[in-house]
Amino acid sequence: DQQVKQNSPSLSVQEGRISILNCDYTNSMFDYFLWYKKYPAEGPTFLISISSIKDKNEDGRFTVFLNKSAKHLSLHIVPSQPGDSAVYFCAATLSFAGGTSYGKLTFGQGTILTVHP
Amino acid sequence: EAGVAQSPRYKIIEKRQSVAFWCNPISGHATLYWYQQILGQGPKLLIQFQNNGVVDDSQLPKDRFSAERLKGVDSTLKIQPAKLEDSAVYLCASSPWTGDYGYTFGSGTRLTVV
Numbered sequence: 529d530q531q532v533k534q535n536s537p538s539l540s541v542q543e544g545r546i547s548i549l550n551c552d553y554t555n556s557m558f559d560y561f562l563w564y565k566k567y568p569a570e571g572p573t574f575l576i577s578i579s580s581i582k583d584k585n586e587d588g589r590f591t592v593f594l595n596k597s598a599k600h601l602s603l604h605i606v607p608s609q610p611g612d613s614a615v616y617f618c619a620a621t622l623s624f625a626g627g628t629s630y631g632k633l634t635f636g637q638g639t640i641l642t643v644h645p
Numbered sequence: 646e647a648g649v650a651q652s653p654r655y656k657i658i659e660k661r662q663s664v665a666f667w668c669n670p671i672s673g674h675a676t677l678y679w680y681q682q683i684l685g686q687g688p689k690l691l692i693q694f695q696n697n698g699v700v701d702d703s704q705l706p707k708d709r710f711s712a713e714r715l716k717g718v719d720s721t722l723k724i725q726p727a728k729l730e731d732s733a734v735y736l737c738a739s740s741p742w743t744g745d746y747g748y749t750f751g752s753g754t755r756l757t758v759v
Contacts, residue, residue: 532687562746571649571736571750572688617687621746631676631743632701635687 531555532620534636541643547605549639551618554599558620562633563592563603566615575616576603579623608643615640647671649751651737657757663725666754670718670739676700677714678748679722680736688736694720695743727758 533552541547549563559580564572578585578592578601585592591604605612619633650669658664670677675696680688691710693701696717705712709728714720724731734755740748 534687560746564750569752571738571752573750574747577746619687619746623744623746631678631693631695631740631746632690633688633746635689637685637687 532636538640547608549603560623651751661726668737674739678738
């Protein structure tokens, strides 16, 4: 049962343009969402997160949007740079203490982003 | 701040052999996780420790996998006996406390079972 899905295995974008990575989830109990970036031969690195009480969170060139009714989130990178080329994972969790999933992240399959100079 | 250290980086073993992975989390981080990432999939939680106690091991195949976290610091993950489907990257991560989700991952151990 894939509770978090990233349906696009790969995305190719020109430098300077916008990159939009998408993620869907099925568990309506998830209330906290994160994006991680992973370079080859390295572990994932935390990028940005959003709580379900918000619909947008920005950090520099990175913005995450959350549409709870559609159970969909997206990561926008503007402008895209060649150094952004990596695998991007979205992840979701139930953030309340005492829940069985407290501390546990459920990841999507990842999207390979390639930014061309 | 030193990152999460894992060793070895790569390991190739034959099926039915045993293997162990080691993780040293960031100093002071109470929570430690082991994730398994099979090629083409996202990381999947195997086990979560809070200090030296197990919080969640519901996804750990306990007939062949075991893990411990001695004195609430270093951790080892063992597979015995290994199967072909255990080929994956094993990622260790730590966070200051359970509920801090921006946790820090190590570079992982790539296991190939032949």
